């Protein structure tokens with residue numbers, strides 16, 4: 001047993017050895033020792049921001065649920081001073097600081113003259129602070145290894161916190177319940193004390209949760225809210241069944257059930273939608289439908305890999321929709337409520353002020369398709385990220401390229417070998433996995449195939465060969481994602497379907513957990529007007545998966561938790 005594995009504030013692991021410019025901690029360089037092309041220039045030349053390329057079969061909830069579980073397993077925090085603030089890496093006018101004024105933990109992205117968007121706004125600097133680094137598990141410093149500030153396990157830490165202090169803070173201490181605020185009869189997240197002064201919260205609303213990013217966008221907050229409400233629903237039902245249970249017992253049991261549901265929905269609905277049936281089967285990720293699972297292996301380190309979090313899994317940002325379609329109670333598009341993403345980054349005022357927002361957003365998330373995962377991005381995240389009151393925001397694609405380099409993530413070609421694909425010697429050889437026009441873009445951006453950033457290579461790869469099985473990403477992103485979720489499951493002694501442990505569910509209980517679905521969670525925890533839902537909420541409501549009355553969607557029978 002390795003009790004420190006997966007704990008918060010431990011370092012990410014690596015699938016391949018770090019590749020730093022100086023071998024220790026400076027950003028990766030090109031294979032000839034020169035600087036790689038500027039991250040914003042690569043984004044500008046490769047990422048396109050126009051065109052409609054939606055994915056036909058799935059719903060936007062795949063995107064939001066992905067962000068939700070990302071916030072369970074990984075958080076790379078920016079370097080901070082003792083007082084919790086980060087150094088400014090550009091000045092207030094978006095200009096580069098003189099070298100002597102720049103903190104060593106700054107790695108801003110320089111904006112080249114002629115940048116069509118930023119030059120227009122008079123900006124030559126996009127801020128980026130380096131991630132926190134930590135000791136390796138033998139407590140020695142060496143090559144820079146970034147820290148995960150969340151628990152690496154898929155353990156609901158975005159709901160409950162990654163440490164006891166946060167968890168205690170979020171509990172009401174009565175009846176096993178989590179704290180919630182009450183706004184005109186609607187239960188929302190608890191409001192953090194003293195948050196009125198926080199930047200970006202003009203309306204002085206700020207929600208407290210197990211992960212600091214809960215309000216990153218309102219859709220994410222909506223998904224997270226239904227899980228929080230689910231905890232309290234379960235705790236109340238358990239109390240009726242077992243009036244003798246105290247707060248601690250009710251809390252722990254409700255938490256255990258919610259985490260089990262979260263894990264089940266991740267492996268039963270989310271991953272099949274993202275990876276497709278072939279990768280699920282080939283990677284041993286498909287769940288048994290009866291009996292206990294036998295995935296746990298104590299030799300497996302469950303911790304999140306840097307390559308996954310700092311690069312490969314971020315291709316999912318391409319699936320973000322910049323304009324969110326909301327649907328009214330009659331399931332018609334509600335043009336008045338629909339909104340652009342950049343209007344509400346870190347702003348949950350819609351959830352608070354508009355009593356119909358949550359339900360309209362849930363209907364929208366289960367109907368609107370996501371964007372495809374490819375070189376087309378929404379400009380809401382490539383020039384308007386965290387825009388606030390300014391005329392411009394940041395470019396998430398450029399930041400991701402820079403982040404991968406500062407985390408010392410090796411190039412795309414190296415991962416071909418890791419994933420059992422042949423390493424290529426020339427750009428021409430990429431033809432097996434890339435469209436010719438994308439190869440031209442890569443050739444223009446990188447001097448050697450060995451220089452291609454993992455994120456960019458993974459993003460541009462064709463999906464064609466795996467399309468039939470429904471995968472939404474190319475082979476390298478699939479390989480690294482499958483690797484992560486194998487370890488997340490098989491390295492977790494508390495994974496919900498494991499038998500023979502003191503904490504294991506009974507088989508009857510396990511079979512009830514298996515009835516869980518995102519659809520049922522939405523049905524049970526909305527504000528009352530979502531009365532119909534398709535059984536597979538991450539799949540489009542068409543064909544055999546039409547919206548049906550909530551009553552006909554399977555639910556758990558908690559009487560199996562009654563103590564006799």
Ligand code: HEM
Pocket residue numbers: 063064065066067070074075076077216217308309310313314316317320341381396399400403
């Ligand atoms: C509206 C939706 C989203 C927005 C605005 C957003 C924005 C961001 C931002 C700003 C970062 C930090 C960038 C940095 O400084 O390095 C980030 C990190 C990340 N995002 Fe997203 N994201 C969204 C959705 C998603 C989705 C759908 C996924 C995956 C399914 C995802 C996966 C990740 C991962 C793995 C990281 C690194 C996490 C860490 O370790 O800190 N994101 N995202």
Ligand SMILES: [Ca+2]
Pocket residue numbers: 072073074150151152153154155156157158
């Ligand atoms: Ca976690």
